[in-house]
Amino acid sequence: MKNIVLVKQLYRESEKFIDKTVKISGWIRTIRNSKSFGFIEVNDGSFFKNIQIVFDDTLENFKEIGKLPISSSITVIGTLVETPNAKQPFEIKANEVIIEGLSNSDYPLQKKRHTFEYLRTIAHLRPRANAFNATFRVRSLAAYAIHKFFQEKGFVYVHTPIITGSDCEGAGEMFHVTTFDLDNIPKTEDGKVDFTKDFFGKESNLTVSGQLEAEIFALSHRNVYTFGPTFRAENSNTARHASEFWMIEPEIAFADIEDDMELAEEMLKYIIKYVIDNAPEEMEFFNKFIDKGLLDRLNNVLNSEFAHVTYTEAIEILKNSGEKFEYPVEWGCDLQTEHERYLTEKKFKKPVFVTDYPKEIKAFYMRLNDDNKTVAAMDLLVPGIGEIIGGSQREERLDVLKSRIKELGLDEKDYWWYLDLRKYGETKHAGYGLGFERAIMYLTGMSNIRDVLPFPRTPKNAEF
Amino acid sequence: MKNIVLVKQLYRESEKFIDKTVKISGWIRTIRNSKSFGFIEVNDGSFFKNIQIVFDDTLENFKEIGKLPISSSITVIGTLVETPNAKQPFEIKANEVIIEGLSNSDYPLQKKRHTFEYLRTIAHLRPRANAFNATFRVRSLAAYAIHKFFQEKGFVYVHTPIITGSDCEGAGEMFHVTTFDLDNIPKTEDGKVDFTKDFFGKESNLTVSGQLEAEIFALSHRNVYTFGPTFRAENSNTARHASEFWMIEPEIAFADIEDDMELAEEMLKYIIKYVIDNAPEEMEFFNKFIDKGLLDRLNNVLNSEFAHVTYTEAIEILKNSGEKFEYPVEWGCDLQTEHERYLTEKKFKKPVFVTDYPKEIKAFYMRLNDDNKTVAAMDLLVPGIGEIIGGSQREERLDVLKSRIKELGLDEKDYWWYLDLRKYGETKHAGYGLGFERAIMYLTGMSNIRDVLPFPRTPKNAEF
Numbered sequence: 001m002k003n004i005v006l007v008k009q010l011y012r013e014s015e016k017f018i019d020k021t022v023k024i025s026g027w028i029r030t031i032r033n034s035k036s037f038g039f040i041e042v043n044d045g046s047f048f049k050n051i052q053i054v055f056d057d058t059l060e061n062f063k064e065i066g067k068l069p070i071s072s073s074i075t076v077i078g079t080l081v082e083t084p085n086a087k088q089p090f091e092i093k094a095n096e097v098i099i100e101g102l103s104n105s106d107y108p109l110q111k112k113r114h115t116f117e118y119l120r121t122i123a124h125l126r127p128r129a130n131a132f133n134a135t136f137r138v139r140s141l142a143a144y145a146i147h148k149f150f151q152e153k154g155f156v157y158v159h160t161p162i163i164t165g166s167d168c169e170g171a172g173e174m175f176h177v178t179t180f181d182l183d184n185i186p187k188t189e190d191g192k193v194d195f196t197k198d199f200f201g202k203e204s205n206l207t208v209s210g211q212l213e214a215e216i217f218a219l220s221h222r223n224v225y226t227f228g229p230t231f232r233a234e235n236s237n238t239a240r241h242a243s244e245f246w247m248i249e250p251e252i253a254f255a256d257i258e259d260d261m262e263l264a265e266e267m268l269k270y271i272i273k274y275v276i277d278n279a280p281e282e283m284e285f286f287n288k289f290i291d292k293g294l295l296d297r298l299n300n301v302l303n304s305e306f307a308h309v310t311y312t313e314a315i316e317i318l319k320n321s322g323e324k325f326e327y328p329v330e331w332g333c334d335l336q337t338e339h340e341r342y343l344t345e346k347k348f349k350k351p352v353f354v355t356d357y358p359k360e361i362k363a364f365y366m367r368l369n370d371d372n373k374t375v376a377a378m379d380l381l382v383p384g385i386g387e388i389i390g391g392s393q394r395e396e397r398l399d400v401l402k403s404r405i406k407e408l409g410l411d412e413k414d415y416w417w418y419l420d421l422r423k424y425g426e427t428k429h430a431g432y433g434l435g436f437e438r439a440i441m442y443l444t445g446m447s448n449i450r451d452v453l454p455f456p457r458t459p460k461n462a463e464f
Numbered sequence: 465m466k467n468i469v470l471v472k473q474l475y476r477e478s479e480k481f482i483d484k485t486v487k488i489s490g491w492i493r494t495i496r497n498s499k500s501f502g503f504i505e506v507n508d509g510s511f512f513k514n515i516q517i518v519f520d521d522t523l524e525n526f527k528e529i530g531k532l533p534i535s536s537s538i539t540v541i542g543t544l545v546e547t548p549n550a551k552q553p554f555e556i557k558a559n560e561v562i563i564e565g566l567s568n569s570d571y572p573l574q575k576k577r578h579t580f581e582y583l584r585t586i587a588h589l590r591p592r593a594n595a596f597n598a599t600f601r602v603r604s605l606a607a608y609a610i611h612k613f614f615q616e617k618g619f620v621y622v623h624t625p626i627i628t629g630s631d632c633e634g635a636g637e638m639f640h641v642t643t644f645d646l647d648n649i650p651k652t653e654d655g656k657v658d659f660t661k662d663f664f665g666k667e668s669n670l671t672v673s674g675q676l677e678a679e680i681f682a683l684s685h686r687n688v689y690t691f692g693p694t695f696r697a698e699n700s701n702t703a704r705h706a707s708e709f710w711m712i713e714p715e716i717a718f719a720d721i722e723d724d725m726e727l728a729e730e731m732l733k734y735i736i737k738y739v740i741d742n743a744p745e746e747m748e749f750f751n752k753f754i755d756k757g758l759l760d761r762l763n764n765v766l767n768s769e770f771a772h773v774t775y776t777e778a779i780e781i782l783k784n785s786g787e788k789f790e791y792p793v794e795w796g797c798d799l800q801t802e803h804e805r806y807l808t809e810k811k812f813k814k815p816v817f818v819t820d821y822p823k824e825i826k827a828f829y830m831r832l833n834d835d836n837k838t839v840a841a842m843d844l845l846v847p848g849i850g851e852i853i854g855g856s857q858r859e860e861r862l863d864v865l866k867s868r869i870k871e872l873g874l875d876e877k878d879y880w881w882y883l884d885l886r887k888y889g890e891t892k893h894a895g896y897g898l899g900f901e902r903a904i905m906y907l908t909g910m911s912n913i914r915d916v917l918p919f920p921r922t923p924k925n926a927e928f
């Protein structure tokens with residue numbers, strides 16, 4: 001509609017509009033009225049904060065307005081006036097209130113507070129609730145910050161495939177993709193599923209990572225990144241696991257693990273700064289109502305140089321810490337969240353890269369160090385959450401890679417193209433993965449992954 | 465690696481580097497040498513163009529360099545010198561050439577030209593071939609242009625779900641997503657597939673569109689967009705169909721079909737301009753080798769005001785055109801590509817919006833016009849391709865929407881949350897979809913969708 005101004009504009013460029021006639025459209029958040037005048041808080045979707053509308057009985061439809069249910073949509077024409085003695089900086093004195101769409105009186109999001117659990121059951125309405133309104137705006141800004149960061153550095157965004165016929169990663173259980181009629185699955189003569197008759201002519205799954213394909217592009221376009229959905233068919237119902245989530249995987253050529261860590265640190269700081277700068281109202285809300293230490297913690301990250309420690313050193317630190325851990329610490333063990341949090345929260349009090357993990361607990365494609373025992377892996381641990389990024393320098397030596405594949409009982413044939421990359425002009429290269437939802441939880445303080453995904457998919461749940 | 469300069473920097477900021485020592489790393493594209501000196505064309509992935517290296521027998525490893533196979537990777541330290549009489553503006557006189565990774569002599573991308581069909585079989589190497597190198601860089605830039613365009617307008621990026629338990633769209637065949645062992649599918653007592661035992665507890669599929677979910681967010685965040693993968697399990701092997709492709713779907717509240725068309729026109733021009741400005745070398749290449757009229761056509765779009773015509777008017781124009789069409793034209797028929805191209809290429813000679821289609825040939829959610837016969841739909845047709853965008857104003861009136869659902873034999877219960885949106889503060893809203901690959905074909909002149917997707921998925925093909 002023409003001539004409508006967004007509430008965001010009113011807040012960000014108020015000097016342009018004060019004492020002028022403005023026209024806004026939005027949804028009623030609260031309404032209260034007396035005999036001759038009333039107030040409406042309107043949210044127009046463009047901005048976290050509402051705008052207050054004052055209306056009085058000089059309006060023809062004064063009575064009708066007073067009875068509007070919460071969430072009805074209206075268009076208001078009026079004058080924007082400053083309100084020096086009120087909470088809000090200004091309000092609109094309405095000359096006209098046009099009713100766009102009536103809401104029902106059984107609107108589920110009344111003023112009273114609802115639990116996040118309940119709100120998940122009405123995922124089609126919860127984006128209107130403050131915490132979710134803020135979360136999904138921050139999610140959008142963080143996604144853009146990531147693109148902006150990489151694009152400004154000349155990185156190429158690659159859409160790695162979602163449906164994949166290869167099972168190279170071996171990182172957890174996968175979802176099958178099929179067009180078979182499940183009631184009537186074609187079989188071969190010896191009674192097995194005849195995948196040659198399926199849509200892709202072979203067994204197909206949803207991807208668990210775009211890394212291996214991103215490596216293809218790092219060796220043609222040098223610095224690249226993926227940003228897309230990935231999937232895990234794991235039957236785990238925790239606050240940190242979803243079956244469908246988004247991941248960012250940069251991959252850089254002519255680069256080693258040091259370059260990789262530099263990039264990760266710079267990226268994380270960039271995202272944090274971008275969100276704090278571009279969503280100050282939302283971040284204030286999170287800091288006040290969701291997670292009281294949030295802004296301090298994020299500002300601390302912005303202003304720290306991240307620490308570096310090898311896995312071997314970390315194990316020593318943990319052993320000598322005097323802490324009682326649930327899981328015992330020995331060289332060779334995987335670090336648990338309790339260990340990670342001790343390192344980043346108590347020992348270093350800032351983000352810390354742990355590097356050079358035992359090869360036994362890391363993936364086949366990570367570059368073997370000269371000690372023959374560890375690989376050039378790096379995990380970034382941050383206060384309040386633990387691991388947020390995992391990466392490595394990749395094994396570029398064809399013979400070493402082949403023997404690692406053999407060692408792990410994998411089949412070389414499945415990796416023909418991945419090995420080809422090592423045959424035709426291999427170079428040092430490295431990369432890492434950032435789970436997007438984990439980053440959003442970190443940025444907002446929201447503690448359940450179901451509340452940072454617009455429509456979370458978890459075991460037994462694919463609603464909306 | 466430290467102190468390395470990208471070839472892109474050499475080209476874009478050459479004045480900073482001329483007559484200075486520079487260090488670059490990249491892959492050998494061509495090499496030729498005589499007894500005492502030689503030339504190497506190196507591409508470093510950061511830039512479409514190569515940099516020429518001159519090396520001579522003062523180098524220790526002169527002989528070794530001369531024998532390097534194509535695609536070997538090297539690091540070169542030398543002086544950047546201007547070459548006023550040569551094709552290229554400058555070259556590097558090498559002081560040192562370090563061999564990073566040897567390529568094999570059976571490298572498939574030798575200098576001779578390969579067919580695009582053959583290159584599809586080596587999708588792990590084809591991003592190194594010029595046409596694909598350029599296509600995938602343009603793809604990345606276009607994706608970023610889309611984010612930039614919407615974010616600068618304050619739109620919220622929404623990740624609509626990939627796996628969906630609802631079948632609201634009904635737009636074509638879907639891929640099933642399951643964790644069932646296909647050899648052993650659980651059945652209910654009456655012999656049917658027991659989906660309650662599947663991962664999500666119900667039948668689940670890959671999404672065909674995020675529109676309905678985007679509407680949820682338009683009614684909370686006002687102006688939103690999706691940009692994600694979508695799927696069609698159609699067994700069609702054409703140059704314009706893929707089973708997995710990316711789509712952009714903006715959705716705007718308090719907006720009608722006019723606003724929708726304005727947004728689509730502005731967006732398309734923005735993307736074109738961004739790509740022309742940011743990939744001049746690539747676009748020149750496409751214009752010269754792939755599609756000779758490309759830049760003229762795109763510039764024409766940039767400088768036109770798009771035309772508008774109703775479907776009813778378009779039918780009259782086509783009937784009176786004197787053209788012989790393969791498919792006859794009558795009011796009520798779907799427009800075929802031949803009709804679309806006549807309208808945009810011969811009649812209007814620029815992009816044209818066709819609006820107000822018969823309700824019978826459009827989806828249930830499009831807003832019914834007052835004539836009760838047509839809906840507020842719009843398709844954007846562009847010269848050289850036909851339809852590139854399809855959109856509509858959405859039906860916001862609960863009663864009309866319900867009767868349309870009934871009319872089409874759909875089940876109201878499947879749309880409970882979609883109908884709820886009309887109950888709780890409905891407003892005018894509108895949106896459209898842009899197929900990303902079709903846009904890339906349009907921007908580059910590449911004529912097969914398999915060549916603008918990094919790893920295309922089509923019937924019987926999910927390699928890499």
